[in-house]
Amino acid sequence: MDRYQSFARSGIGRFVVGRLGLPDPHPLRRHSPGKPPLDGPVLLGGGDGGRLADAAGGVAKSMGLDVLTAPADGVRYGALVFDASGIDSVERLRELHGFFHPVIRSLAPCGRVVVLGTPPEQAESQVAQRALEGFTRSVGKELKRGATAQLVHVAPGAEGAVESTLRFLLSGRSAYVSGQVVRIGPADVAAPADWDRPLAGKVALVTGAARGIGAAIAEVLARDGATVVCLDVPAQGDELSAVANRVGGTALQLDITAADAPARIVDHLSQRHGGVDVVVHNAGITRDRTLGRMDADRWDAVVAVNLASQLRVNETLLAADALRPNGRIVGVSSIAGIAGNVGQTNYATTKAGVIGMVDSLSRRVEGRATVNAVAPGFIETRMTAAVPLVIREAGRRMNSLSQGGLPVDVAEAIAWFAHPASAGVNGNVVRVCGQSLLGA
């Protein structure tokens, strides 16, 4: 909990925050093994012609959640899930109001709203399906006490590919994700033998793993069963070894911008592990200056680490056929790459470029691998601890959850992309930003 959050939870703090209408950051309910995924049953609704209610109900039950199909008195719902995929006219959008209006105030703290729809361009009414986006994002902004709202567009034929995504969204794994639109396409999906260790037998490479978000990614992928190859620069060798030991993985010390880095990475993965299943391009740097004051070295350094080296690694991996079938490439973008940011022309260029990498590569590898990215907002790390206080406080509060996220929140989203059952999740950029006001 940050200091403001502790204050807001204290007796006097509650009074002051309430009277002045200040941000009220509710402690987020994160995933914890053995704990139920949500506090309360799922209320499931759906309009005529919907394709997804059965699949959603089945997933919720297999997660151990109770599923209600009609509102019940006095119940605090863990989630409200509405299948809007059958909505084929603007008039029928009224069904959203009909379902949510009577129950939205009975959502438990840290509850979930999930709207299921059809990708607009494949829908009977493109207008009505596109309209779901404005609805869901507004609900996300209205919800209080750590609750979140998302829209999932499921392509016709992809009804069987939704489980990993719903398990992510209907649990504390998505604690800091809100106001997002996820797309799922058709894919052959086999359920893992064990949903708690879906990456058992898989090999994952995480760059920039010595600290911060990268260390959290290594931990979460290892928790999910992967053997993790932790990569960072030699100068971070001690911290890198500590992370690798903690997660039972191996350390690979190298600078990803070195000319021979892609070949060394591919050699290491091929010789030691016979290939790789999950590649997470997390290493990133900032060298902030407004454009008029930015020397070319600052520009070049950021482009080299955050974008150019990743493209070279991808090409070398694919050329050597080192990415195994049903492989995963995950990029780490930033909301700065979506909204832009003062002093970060170099950084935002690279982070928007990561989104371009997702767009182009996801199409190229479709059917044999997926390529997605997270776009974190304000995450509590050394990078953000160095930001001046006033800007840091603004960054923390300017989102629907009124707080910064934790590295584990980014890592959980990456683990969802990495999941073998997420084969239909391809070409997505999902923000882990608590529905930040920036670039929304």
Ligand SMILES: NC(=O)c1ccc[n+]([C@@H]2O[C@H](COP(=O)([O-])OP(=O)(O)OC[C@H]3O[C@@H](n4cnc5c(N)ncnc54)[C@H](O)[C@@H]3O)[C@@H](O)[C@H]2O)c1
């Ligand atoms: N912290 C945030 O709020 C935030 C927000 C948006 C995006 N991100 C992105 O998340 C990622 C991780 O951020 P973080 O906050 O954990 O940063 P961090 O600075 O704590 O960690 C980055 C790691 O990358 C490593 N690295 C840098 N250059 C490298 C190179 N050439 N070769 C190998 N490793 C290299 C560093 O040594 C470091 O261990 C970055 O891509 C960052 O841009 C962070």
